[in-house]
Amino acid sequence: MPSLLDIKKATVYRGATPVFDGLTLEIAEGCHTVILGPNGSGKTTLLKLLTRELYPVPTEESHVRLFGQDNWNVWELRARLGLVSSDLQQDYAPWATGLEVVLSGFRASNGVWPHQEFSDAETQRSAALLKKLGVPRLADRPYGAMSTGQQRRLLLGRALVHDPGTLILDEPTTGLDLPAAFQYLDVIRDLIRTGKTVLLATHHIHEIPPEIERVVLLKDGKIFADGARSTVLTSRTLSRLFEAPIELVQMNGCLQAFPADRTNSGARTIG
Ligand SMILES: Nc1ncnc2c1ncn2[C@@H]1O[C@H](COP(=O)(O)OP(=O)(O)OP(=O)(O)O)[C@@H](O)[C@H]1O
Ligand SMILES: [Mg+2]
Numbered sequence: 001m002p003s004l005l006d007i008k009k010a011t012v013y014r015g016a017t018p019v020f021d022g023l024t025l026e027i028a029e030g031c032h033t034v035i036l037g038p039n040g041s042g043k044t045t046l047l048k049l050l051t052r053e054l055y056p057v058p059t060e061e062s063h064v065r066l067f068g069q070d071n072w073n074v075w076e077l078r079a080r081l082g083l084v085s086s087d088l089q090q091d092y093a094p095w096a097t098g099l100e101v102v103l104s105g106f107r108a109s110n111g112v113w114p115h116q117e118f119s120d121a122e123t124q125r126s127a128a129l130l131k132k133l134g135v136p137r138l139a140d141r142p143y144g145a146m147s148t149g150q151q152r153r154l155l156l157g158r159a160l161v162h163d164p165g166t167l168i169l170d171e172p173t174t175g176l177d178l179p180a181a182f183q184y185l186d187v188i189r190d191l192i193r194t195g196k197t198v199l200l201a202t203h204h205i206h207e208i209p210p211e212i213e214r215v216v217l218l219k220d221g222k223i224f225a226d227g228a229r230s231t232v233l234t235s236r237t238l239s240r241l242f243e244a245p246i247e248l249v250q251m252n253g254c255l256q257a258f259p260a261d262r263t264n265s266g267a268r269t270i271g
Pocket of ligand 1: 014015016017019037038039040041042043044045046202203
């Protein structure tokens with residue numbers, strides 16, 4: 001499999017903070033992967049390397065290659081990667097209507113602007129995506145007057161307009177209530193089934209879909225563990241990662257984490 005992402009010896013700063021010091025990581029195209037780690041471990045920074053919002057300090061031996069290529073026209077790259085993040089959600093133009101949010105994906109813009117023109121095909125595709133994501137009634141509603149879950153769906157629509165092969169999701173269910181989180185995860189699982197590769201960054205165990213094959217654990221900007229889901233996602237490893245006693249419980253392929261230091265009388269369903 002060719003590489004989706006090939007990072008070699010990358011040193012990356014956010015402001016004056018060194019987040020990565022010589023990070024090396026390769027992710028193959030088609031391999032659904034989660035980057036999991038505590039707050040501040042560098043997950044979002046890693047995704048920003050992928051979307052070219054951040055660059056490493058240039059050195060002879062370092063590179064960040066995407067789809068096997070060092071240099072990218074950012075527009076072409078954005079058509080291959082669909083991104084939904086909480087940064088984008090927070091910063092997105094509150095006046096844009098639901099349809100405009102999705103349309104803006106064609107220009108990778110934040111909101112829709114008077115100088116931008118959209119073809120009938122682009123408008124029809126955006127309307128179809130609103131329908132597919134179950135929110136056609138939001139077409140005329142301003143983004144700023146929508147719930148977190150509604151905004152998240154529209155941003156997913158925005159990410160899908162180019163039918164990208166890869167979806168990059170930064171904490172996709174944060175801020176969503178239970179049904180909204182479950183519905184959102186279902187939508188993501190459907191997208192995986194249609195052949196999209198998912199690269200997910202999170203510190204929430206429950207939002208890791210069963211289809212995720214590879215788990216990269218990050219801690220303080222370093223790779224703490226990396227491997228197959230069944231080897232890496234264990235109570236023992238996660239307890240070491242988060243420096244807290246954690247017990248993982250699995251149900252229908254999905255995981256949930258619990259504090260492990262309570263009197264353990266076994267899991268039971270609360271009726
Ligand atoms: N804009 C910024 N300026 C300076 N430092 C930053 C900036 N953004 C992030 N950092 C720092 O970079 C480090 C990595 O942050 P990052 O956002 O990648 O972590 P994260 O793993 O995504 O955390 P979270 O789970 O809270 O989203 C942290 O120490 C953070 O304080
Ligand atoms: Mg983050």
